[in-house]
Structures are given as C-alpha cells and as structure tokens.
Amino acid sequence: MDSIQTPNGDAPKLSEWVKQVVPTETVLRHPPLLPSAMTSLLKDSEDRSLDETVELVEHDETTSARILLWANSASSGAVEGITDLKTAIMRVGVGSMVQITLLSKFKSFLTVPLKTYGISGEDFWMHAFATAVAAESIEADLSFRVSPECFVAGLVHDVGKIFIDRYQEVFASAPMDRIENGDGELARHQQEVDMYGLGHATIGASVARHWGFGPTVVDCLAHHHDTIDGNSPEVKVLQLANQIAKSIGRKGGGDLVDDELNQLLRSLQLDMHDYEKIRNRSRNKLTKLAGTLK
Ligand SMILES: [Fe+2]
Ligand SMILES: [Fe+2]
Structure with a gap:
C-alpha cells in the first residue's frame, strides 16, 4: 500500500x-442546512403539522422542485399531476420528504x-x-x-x-x-x-x-x-x-x-x-x- x-x-x-x-x-x-432545521426535520416529524412541515422547505425552490418531482414520479403512485407542495408532501409522506430535503441540501457539499x-x-x-x-x-x-x-x-x-x-x-x-x-x-x-x-x-x-x-x-x-x-x-x-x-x-x-x-x-x-x-x-x-x- x-x-x-x-x-x-x-x-x-x-x-x-x-x-x-x-x-x-x-x-x-454555513452548513448545507441550519442545524436547528436539520434537527427539527429529523426529530418530531410525526408530531409536526403538515403546514409547519411545508414551511420548513417551501422557501427552498430546488428542494421543493425535487419533492414535487418525486411526488409525480411513477414510483410514488401519483395518478394525476401534483403542483402544490402540500399535496406533494402528503403524497410522498413526511419521512421521504425529510430524506429528499437532506439529500438535496448535502448533494453539492458532498x-x-x-x-x-x-x-x-x-x-x-x-x-x-x-x-x-x-x-x-x-x-x-x-x-x-x-x-x-x-x-x-x-x-x-x-x-x-x-x-x-x-x-x-x-x-x-x-x-x-x-x-x-x-x-x-x-x-x-x-x-x-x-x-x-x-x-x-x-x-x-x-x-x-x-x-x-x-x-x-x-x-x-x-x-x-x-x-x-x-x-x-x-x-x-x-x-x-x-x-x-x-x-x-x-x-x-x-x-x-x-x-x-x-x-x-x-x-x-x-x-x-x-x-x-x-x-x-x-x-x-x-x-x-x-x-x-x-
Ligand atoms: Fe468511513
Ligand atoms: Fe464509507
């Protein structure tokens, strides 16, 4: 070696x-996602309301676009086009939404x-x-x-x-x-x-x-x-x-x-x-x- x-x-x-x-x-x-937001995304995701969840990511266009893309992909089971973030998050589930957000945030850093x-x-x-x-x-x-x-x-x-x-x-x-x-x-x-x-x-x-x-x-x-x-x-x-x-x-x-x-x-x-x-x-x-x- x-x-x-x-x-x-x-x-x-x-x-x-x-x-x-x-x-x-x-x-x-300036990490890819603020620690408070990361911690918030990882924990309590089941307790957080859908509106609060949407608020965490709606200001971020790239991440929102990726969540919409995933919600509209064949694998998510969507039958008609989803255009708003709230419906997209309901479709993919909060767990997948958190994962897509983290992947999206860390991609360029890694x-x-x-x-x-x-x-x-x-x-x-x-x-x-x-x-x-x-x-x-x-x-x-x-x-x-x-x-x-x-x-x-x-x-x-x-x-x-x-x-x-x-x-x-x-x-x-x-x-x-x-x-x-x-x-x-x-x-x-x-x-x-x-x-x-x-x-x-x-x-x-x-x-x-x-x-x-x-x-x-x-x-x-x-x-x-x-x-x-x-x-x-x-x-x-x-x-x-x-x-x-x-x-x-x-x-x-x-x-x-x-x-x-x-x-x-x-x-x-x-x-x-x-x-x-x-x-x-x-x-x-x-x-x-x-x-x-x-
Ligand atoms: Fe290692
Ligand atoms: Fe490794």
Missing part, C-alpha cells in the same frame, strides 16, 4: 488543525473530489447517497426500530475525509501520494489513525457535533470503523449500510470479509438472504431517487 505523504515538519498536527478549522471553516459555519483518496466528486457523493439509502432500507428487515437519524448518519459518515484531504493538500510536501483504493476503506482508516493518531471517523464526529447533530449521529460517525463488538444498533446499521453501498457502487466489493459480514448480520438478527433483499431494495430506491436529484 502506498503511504500518505507525511506533512512537512512545520505543519500543525492534524488533531490541532481540525480543532482550529472546524469552527472557523466557512462551509461549516460532491467534492478527494485527491488523497483517489476518489472523484461523483463517486464520493454516490457512496454517501447509497449509504444513506441502504441505512434506511435495512430497517424493514429488522425486528426492532432504529433511529431515523441513521439516514443522515449514512449521508455524512465519511465527511471527515474532506478534512484529511484538505490537510494533505495544504501541508503535505508535494508530490502527494494517494492512498490506494484497492485496500478498502477500513485499511485506509487504519492508515490515517497510524499516521495521525486519528482518522476520518473521529474528525467526522466532531464536524457532526459542530453542526448540531444529536448523540446518535455523532456516535455513528465516531464508531463506523470500529470492530463490531459493543457498538449500538445504529452503528451496526451504518456499518452494514457502508458495506452495502460499497457492494452496489461502481467498483463493487466491500470492506468486510465474509466472517465479519456474517458476524455483523447475526448481531442484527439478519442472514445472507436478508442481506441480498436489502441490497436489491437499496439499489432500486437509489435508482429512483437519483432521477429526482438530477
């Missing part, structure tokens, strides 16, 4: 740099090439998108409820990579080596930890905390590359979603070897038959939603 090019001697430690950058970075001071990892902007976005969709698709086969926050955790789970990439760009002495894709995300995460003392999981958790996400999302991001024992059900759902997203992605494959995947599935009371069903469901929903997000 190629190593990451070591930053030059004058560079601050990654941990120190992250502490300074996260609160001051322009894009983090479509960013990561040179250090050799990942194109499109591939980085598609992995985030697919992990969110897979996280949501798992619940139907579980015998217990998991937090709807797994969807957003899936969407932003690798956000820490943006910071490692930026740090490398600013401080590494040229030419910068790339981390080999072939060794998988888990190996790359370990490489980050070995090199810097922290990886994209820890950085992502501090970004999520800064954005105002609750403990479930922060915990999911912090532990998504930990070994399976001792993790919360939500972390396990995110780990499985990450694996599914990889397996249905452009390059295929996944980070977990068969034993690890079987252990993870067993810990969620699932088997390989369920896994294949979830993969198919995720792939179908991804295809349908991708059309809405164009």
Whole structure:
C-alpha cells in the first residue's frame, strides 16, 4: 500500500488543525442546512403539522422542485399531476420528504473530489447517497426500530475525509501520494489513525457535533470503523449500510470479509438472504431517487 505523504515538519498536527478549522471553516459555519432545521426535520416529524412541515422547505425552490418531482414520479403512485407542495408532501409522506430535503441540501457539499483518496466528486457523493439509502432500507428487515437519524448518519459518515484531504493538500510536501483504493476503506482508516493518531471517523464526529447533530449521529460517525463488538444498533446499521453501498457502487466489493459480514448480520438478527433483499431494495430506491436529484 502506498503511504500518505507525511506533512512537512512545520505543519500543525492534524488533531490541532481540525480543532482550529472546524469552527472557523466557512462551509461549516454555513452548513448545507441550519442545524436547528436539520434537527427539527429529523426529530418530531410525526408530531409536526403538515403546514409547519411545508414551511420548513417551501422557501427552498430546488428542494421543493425535487419533492414535487418525486411526488409525480411513477414510483410514488401519483395518478394525476401534483403542483402544490402540500399535496406533494402528503403524497410522498413526511419521512421521504425529510430524506429528499437532506439529500438535496448535502448533494453539492458532498460532491467534492478527494485527491488523497483517489476518489472523484461523483463517486464520493454516490457512496454517501447509497449509504444513506441502504441505512434506511435495512430497517424493514429488522425486528426492532432504529433511529431515523441513521439516514443522515449514512449521508455524512465519511465527511471527515474532506478534512484529511484538505490537510494533505495544504501541508503535505508535494508530490502527494494517494492512498490506494484497492485496500478498502477500513485499511485506509487504519492508515490515517497510524499516521495521525486519528482518522476520518473521529474528525467526522466532531464536524457532526459542530453542526448540531444529536448523540446518535455523532456516535455513528465516531464508531463506523470500529470492530463490531459493543457498538449500538445504529452503528451496526451504518456499518452494514457502508458495506452495502460499497457492494452496489461502481467498483463493487466491500470492506468486510465474509466472517465479519456474517458476524455483523447475526448481531442484527439478519442472514445472507436478508442481506441480498436489502441490497436489491437499496439499489432500486437509489435508482429512483437519483432521477429526482438530477
Ligand atoms: Fe468511513
Ligand atoms: Fe464509507
């Protein structure tokens, strides 16, 4: 495996740099959606009235247009054209409306090439998108409820990579080596930890905390590359979603070897038959939603 090019001697430690950058970075001071709105969208969605829900998104033309598109798509079951947002939200349901809003808000933020990892902007976005969709698709086969926050955790789970990439760009002495894709995300995460003392999981958790996400999302991001024992059900759902997203992605494959995947599935009371069903469901929903997000 190629190593990451070591930053030059004058560079601050990654941990120190992250502490300074996260609160001051322009894009983090102005996240894709205000934390209060994100929290509001994720929680209490069943208690909120339809009018209040409409108010949260009606000022945003792009998101409103995408919700209307989804409501009018064949998959939503609409028989006649829907032109107003309230009817569209009633048609798609508040849960799907929240998901489309989050996807819409984060799409441009997460479509960013990561040179250090050799990942194109499109591939980085598609992995985030697919992990969110897979996280949501798992619940139907579980015998217990998991937090709807797994969807957003899936969407932003690798956000820490943006910071490692930026740090490398600013401080590494040229030419910068790339981390080999072939060794998988888990190996790359370990490489980050070995090199810097922290990886994209820890950085992502501090970004999520800064954005105002609750403990479930922060915990999911912090532990998504930990070994399976001792993790919360939500972390396990995110780990499985990450694996599914990889397996249905452009390059295929996944980070977990068969034993690890079987252990993870067993810990969620699932088997390989369920896994294949979830993969198919995720792939179908991804295809349908991708059309809405164009
Ligand atoms: Fe990751
Ligand atoms: Fe990932």
